[in-house]
Amino acid sequence: MSAHSPAAAHALPQLPKAPTGIEGLDEITEGGLPLGRPTLICGSAGCGKTLMGIEFLVRGALEFNEPGVLMAFEETAPELAANVTSLGFDLTDLQERKLLRLDHVHVDRSEIEETGEYDLEGLFIRLGYAIDSIGAKRVVLDTIEALFAGFPNQAVLRSEIRRLFHWLKEKGVTAIITAERGDGSLTRQGLEEYVSDCVILLDNRVIDQITTRRLRVVKYRGSTHGTNEYPYLITANGISVLPVTSLRLDHAVSSRVVSTGIPALDDMFGLRGYYEGSSVLVTGTAGTAKTTLAASFADQICRDGGRCIFFAFEESPAQLLRNMASVSINLQAHLDAGRLLIEAARPTLNGLEQHLVTLHRLVKEFRPTAVVIDPITNLITVGNLNEVRSMLTRLIDFLKVNGITALFTALVSGRGLQQEMTDEGVSSLVDTWISVRDLEGVGERNRGLSILKSRGMAHSNQVREFLVTSHGIELLDVVLGPTGIVTGASRLAQQMQERAETLAVQQEAERRDREVERRRRVLEANIANLRTEFESVEEELRQISANEQSRRQALLSGQQRIAAANPPAPGAPTAESGQ
Amino acid sequence: MAEVAAVELEEGFQEMWELRLYVAGQTPKSVTALANLKKYCEQHLKGRYKIEVVDLLVNPQLAEGDQILAIPTLVRKVPEPIRKIIGDLSNEERVLVGLDVRPVSSK
Numbered sequence: 001m002s003a004h005s006p007a008a009a010h011a012l013p014q015l016p017k018a019p020t021g022i023e024g025l026d027e028i029t030e031g032g033l034p035l036g037r038p039t040l041i042c043g044s045a046g047c048g049k050t051l052m053g054i055e056f057l058v059r060g061a062l063e064f065n066e067p068g069v070l071m072a073f074e075e076t077a078p079e080l081a082a083n084v085t086s087l088g089f090d091l092t093d094l095q096e097r098k099l100l101r102l103d104h105v106h107v108d109r110s111e112i113e114e115t116g117e118y119d120l121e122g123l124f125i126r127l128g129y130a131i132d133s134i135g136a137k138r139v140v141l142d143t144i145e146a147l148f149a150g151f152p153n154q155a156v157l158r159s160e161i162r163r164l165f166h167w168l169k170e171k172g173v174t175a176i177i178t179a180e181r182g183d184g185s186l187t188r189q190g191l192e193e194y195v196s197d198c199v200i201l202l203d204n205r206v207i208d209q210i211t212t213r214r215l216r217v218v219k220y221r222g223s224t225h226g227t228n229e230y231p232y233l234i235t236a237n238g239i240s241v242l243p244v245t246s247l248r249l250d251h252a253v254s255s256r257v258v259s260t261g262i263p264a265l266d267d268m269f270g271l272r273g274y275y276e277g278s279s280v281l282v283t284g285t286a287g288t289a290k291t292t293l294a295a296s297f298a299d300q301i302c303r304d305g306g307r308c309i310f311f312a313f314e315e316s317p318a319q320l321l322r323n324m325a326s327v328s329i330n331l332q333a334h335l336d337a338g339r340l341l342i343e344a345a346r347p348t349l350n351g352l353e354q355h356l357v358t359l360h361r362l363v364k365e366f367r368p369t370a371v372v373i374d375p376i377t378n379l380i381t382v383g384n385l386n387e388v389r390s391m392l393t394r395l396i397d398f399l400k401v402n403g404i405t406a407l408f409t410a411l412v413s414g415r416g417l418q419q420e421m422t423d424e425g426v427s428s429l430v431d432t433w434i435s436v437r438d439l440e441g442v443g444e445r446n447r448g449l450s451i452l453k454s455r456g457m458a459h460s461n462q463v464r465e466f467l468v469t470s471h472g473i474e475l476l477d478v479v480l481g482p483t484g485i486v487t488g489a490s491r492l493a494q495q496m497q498e499r500a501e502t503l504a505v506q507q508e509a510e511r512r513d514r515e516v517e518r519r520r521r522v523l524e525a526n527i528a529n530l531r532t533e534f535e536s537v538e539e540e541l542r543q544i545s546a547n548e549q550s551r552r553q554a555l556l557s558g559q560q561r562i563a564a565a566n567p568p569a570p571g572a573p574t575a576e577s578g579q
Numbered sequence: 580m581a582e583v584a585a586v587e588l589e590e591g592f593q594e595m596w597e598l599r600l601y602v603a604g605q606t607p608k609s610v611t612a613l614a615n616l617k618k619y620c621e622q623h624l625k626g627r628y629k630i631e632v633v634d635l636l637v638n639p640q641l642a643e644g645d646q647i648l649a650i651p652t653l654v655r656k657v658p659e660p661i662r663k664i665i666g667d668l669s670n671e672e673r674v675l676v677g678l679d680v681r682p683v684s685s686k
Binding site: 103105106107111112113114115116117118119120121122123125126128129133147150151 | 603668
């Protein structure tokens with residue numbers, strides 16, 4: 001019995017939660033606000049407390065079919081309706097459909113005279129009636145602080161507010177109570193945060209002239225929650241909270257490969273390109289053609305039928321188009337075909353979070369297969385290092401989860417070892433890291449490209465020199481000199497020297513060939529001479545032999561004639577021997 | 580607007596005072612408030628007032644109209660402007676000031 005299996009632990013009932021529908025907030029609170037309990041949202045002016053409350057109601061009504069009551073102490077119903085129209089919330093329509101009830105509570109100290117004992121039962125009755133009239137599941141009170149201004153008796157108010165929270169709980173409605181931030185405490189009265197089951201703190205901070213809104217879940221009874229400060233934004237679609245990092249690393253991966261846009265660079269990768277959905281970082285010092293590399297990639301993506309968003313933080317779209325046209329990368333055509341989107345903005349235009357949201361929005365609208373950010377380094381001008389890093393982490397996560405190939409460029413400063421570190425420290429997050437740099441020597445600078453890492457793929461270990469020509473980027477073949485790889489003028493010198501050597505070797509070979517030929521001819525002449533000599537000797541000998549033959553013939557015939565005239569004596573053999 | 584308990588007293592020739600007392604059930608505070616109110620009216624507004632008692636437990640929808648939060652609340656509807664007095668009306672002086680009633684010189 002002592003050992004509980006994890007499955008049994010899971011089977012325990014979880015705290016029921018009411019999803020807010022607010023982007024990101026449900027992720028941080030792991031499902032939403034505590035169902036049927038009061039939640040306090042506190043913050044200073046301009047944090048979006050009222051907006052968060054209204055969005056909670058509107059999303060609840062539209063997405064979860066939970067009607068809601070908004071009891072406003074500060075703004076009237078028409079004012080509220082007008083204020084949120086820009087976010088696409090039609091409060092009037094919701095009211096007509098009985099999904100929302102707006103109740104403006106007007107508290108005016110000057111109208112009220114206090115004589116003797118009282119309580120706030122009227123408020124309870126009013127709220128109870130509003131809840132019952134539409135069967136509301138959600139309630140927003142914005143802000144009960146106003147009560148303190150209207151009623152002088154603090155003791156009564158405090159006990160009544162305490163009673164209100166309990167009453168809301170008994171009613172079983174999921175409530176949001178907004179409160180103004182106090183000095184040194186979460187709320188001005190120092191009361192609400194203790195009687196709420198969940199407290200969310202909104203904060204509006206200006207650092208280096210850039211405002212970032214942040215949200216923190218201060219407490220959440222009976223549930224775990226994200227404890228960090230999460231930046232959030234008020235966007236055109238309501239509040240958007242961005243969890244700093246996604247909770248798990250469980251995105252799907254693709255084993256398809258996309259081309260880098262430069263054939264020779266493809267060759268440096270074992271599978272001829274980047275994995276689809278991976279993130280690529282191109283780092284380099286100033287003027288090492290990072291943007292050109294990025295544009296080549298964007299161009300390739302578009303030519304392969306994909307869609308690409310190019311975030312340019314340094315150049316205007318027109319400038320980018322002109323500059324890339326000069327190296328035969330025709331981005332205009334893709335732009336016209338609607339495959340490419342160039343989003344150019346100064347990084348300082350918005351806070352980091354705004355950039356992230358813009359990116360999210362564009363990615364959702366444009367549905368690209370690849371995203372290029374050129375360069376991420378400029379974002380540092382907007383936030384500090386930590387913020388940029390966390391933003392990039394989120395960005396990379398977001399793109400990976402969506403299976404979008406991402407290419408970032410980053411400017412690195414300094415030389416030597418430092419070149420292999422990015423200021424943003426994102427190098428550990430990316431899958432492929434290409435480094436471009438100046439190779440300086442003998443009075444000139446040349447560009448060199450190398451692959452520092454490429455997860456899950458073999459890659460070349462060479463530093464390849466490349467040229468930015470009018471046809472785009474060209475990687476040059478590796479030339480080995482006496483002291484390693486040579487570049488630039490040395491490369492040319494080396495090549496000329498090699499050519500000269502080759503020529504010399506070739507000439508030597510030809511000379512040898514000619515010599516052989518000559519010798520052969522001499523030998524052949526000799527052979528002919530000898531043969532002629534032999535022929536003459538042969539003829540002479542043959543002549544002698546023929547003469548001999550004819551002489552013997554003549555002798556023989558002479559003897560026969562003699563024998564015929566004188567019959568042979570018994571000693572004829574003598575004649576024979578006499579020959 | 581349903582009237583729950585309209586206590587109508589004899590009409591005077593001067594301007595009628597229309598008073599409305601919001602209560603929530605028969606709580607001690609409400610009972611005290613109504614008793615006090617009747618006493619003051621008899622004393623200072625004899626024949627020129629009309630008291631309407633609204634029980635919000637019965638008619639919760641009426642709370643919105645007069646912006647009632649506290650119980651009990653006394654609302655002076657006529658004469659204008661609307662004045663509100665919250666509490667059990669135990670402090671006579673403040674009630675009279677709140678209602679802007681010139682007290683009838685003590686008998």
